[in-house]
Amino acid sequence: MRNYWDYIKVEELLSLQGGFDNDESKLSNDEVVFIVVHQVYELWFKLILRELETARDLFRQNPVPDMKLASAATSLRRVVALFEQAVPHFRVMETLTTRDYLDFRDRLIPASGFQSAQMREIEILLGLDDNLRIPLGREGSYMAALRSSDGSASTALARVEQRRESGPSLKSVLYEWLARTPIDGPATPESADRFAKAFIAGHEKEIENRIRLAKQNALTADDIARLEERYRNEIKFAERFLRAEDEEGLDEEARAFRRRVRAAIVFLESYRELPRLAWPREVIDLVIAVEQQMIIWRQRHARMVERVIGRRTGTGGSAGVDYLDQTALRYRIFNDLWAVRTILLRKPSVPLIEHEDEYRFRVED
Numbered sequence: 001m002r003n004y005w006d007y008i009k010v011e012e013l014l015s016l017q018g019g020f021d022n023d024e025s026k027l028s029n030d031e032v033v034f035i036v037v038h039q040v041y042e043l044w045f046k047l048i049l050r051e052l053e054t055a056r057d058l059f060r061q062n063p064v065p066d067m068k069l070a071s072a073a074t075s076l077r078r079v080v081a082l083f084e085q086a087v088p089h090f091r092v093m094e095t096l097t098t099r100d101y102l103d104f105r106d107r108l109i110p111a112s113g114f115q116s117a118q119m120r121e122i123e124i125l126l127g128l129d130d131n132l133r134i135p136l137g138r139e140g141s142y143m144a145a146l147r148s149s150d151g152s153a154s155t156a157l158a159r160v161e162q163r164r165e166s167g168p169s170l171k172s173v174l175y176e177w178l179a180r181t182p183i184d185g186p187a188t189p190e191s192a193d194r195f196a197k198a199f200i201a202g203h204e205k206e207i208e209n210r211i212r213l214a215k216q217n218a219l220t221a222d223d224i225a226r227l228e229e230r231y232r233n234e235i236k237f238a239e240r241f242l243r244a245e246d247e248e249g250l251d252e253e254a255r256a257f258r259r260r261v262r263a264a265i266v267f268l269e270s271y272r273e274l275p276r277l278a279w280p281r282e283v284i285d286l287v288i289a290v291e292q293q294m295i296i297w298r299q300r301h302a303r304m305v306e307r308v309i310g311r312r313t314g315t316g317g318s319a320g321v322d323y324l325d326q327t328a329l330r331y332r333i334f335n336d337l338w339a340v341r342t343i344l345l346r347k348p349s350v351p352l353i354e355h356e357d358e359y360r361f362r363v364e365d
């Protein structure tokens with residue numbers, strides 16, 4: 001049939017708020033709010049996953065078809081919009097007072113947001129490194145937490161396992177695409193290194209100028225020394241970053257790959273007004289926007305949690321707010337995209353490039 005209810009499945013949807021006992025009539029308004037807000041989040045997560053998968057699949061191609069970059073941008077823009085919608089929903093949860101929540105909280109143990117399979121899928125699909133994960137404060141990994149309390153497998157575990165096996169992360173395909181960027185010449189390590197070298201020189205010159213200005217305005221000798229050290233560290237950071245010397249344990253091939261990725265990001269950001277670079281640069285800017293929203297989500301969740309349950313132990317057994325705040329601070333996926341912000345130059349200090357014409361297009365052609 002083709003009625004609204006046949007399509008939107010209204011009755012089915014409204015029958016899903018009965019909690020563990022599938023009996024909504026026994027639940028307080030507070031508990032139904034608790035359930036519905038979670039369900040709404042899971043639906044937003046579902047849409048976010050679909051868009052991230054679409055974007056990942058586009059970048060998986062080699063070469064990535066130019067014509068598809070706008071579609072990738074559309075998907076990423078939608079992910080940002082979805083998070084922007086979802087984050088303020090925590091406000092509704094905050095209408096639950098501490099004591100109202102305590103009325104049913106103990107019945108939830110050991111269930112926890114830890115067990116949201118779709119949140120884990122989002123992290124995995126984006127490319128969060130497992131080594132960064134903060135211990136939950138219980139035995140086993142985040143995967144173990146997806147098992148039922150008797151240790152048996154669950155639909156959540158199956159979903160996350162399937163995601164882990166279902167192909168590369170957005171981060172890995174995006175970085176491979178960036179490494180193939182022609183940087184002022186052919187897409188070779190030599191072009192990338194030449195550009196990086198010129199950029200480092202431009203950067204040093206700009207920072208030296210900033211040191212001069214800071215010295216003129218500092219009041220005491222100690223302040224001058226402190227500022228100078230700070231600025232000199234910026235020079236060192238830029239060098240180590242562009243030479244990929246900051247990470248230990250990489251073999252030479254991995255380091256060279258890293259250098260190309262980083263040079264490509266700096267190049268795209270520095271010459272974003274060249275027509276052929278405009279879309280790639282738009283895409284990386286949207287990736288930053290997605291990660292920024294994720295961090296804001298974690299922060300907002302933590303502040304809501306602090307308001308409702310303070311700093312007590314979570315039903316999942318973690319340190320609660322302390323754990324959540326750590327995730328907001330430490331879970332970073334696209335570190336290189338963020339790091340480039342620190343070293344970009346004013347337009348007049350950006351090195352001149354030789355092959356500017358290759359990045360233009362002419363409508364007349």
Ligand code: HEM
Pocket residue numbers: 037038041042093096101111112113114115116119301305308309313314315316317318319320321323324327
């Ligand atoms: C009153 C409402 C809520 C409280 C008090 C609360 C509390 C907590 C706490 C304490 C944790 C840490 C794990 C633990 O030890 O249990 C946690 C994790 C989590 N919560 Fe909530 N939460 C609430 C609502 C929500 C909502 C509405 C969502 C939306 C889906 C959500 C999603 C998550 C997720 C995904 C995690 C895992 C975070 C991670 O491991 O990075 N929570 N929550």
Ligand SMILES: N[C@@H](CC(=O)c1ccccc1NC=O)C(=O)O
Pocket residue numbers: 038105108111112113114309313314315316
């Ligand atoms: N970890 C929460 C409980 C909790 O939030 C929760 C429990 C069951 C189903 C979903 C939950 N939501 C998100 O963390 C707490 O410690 O109160």
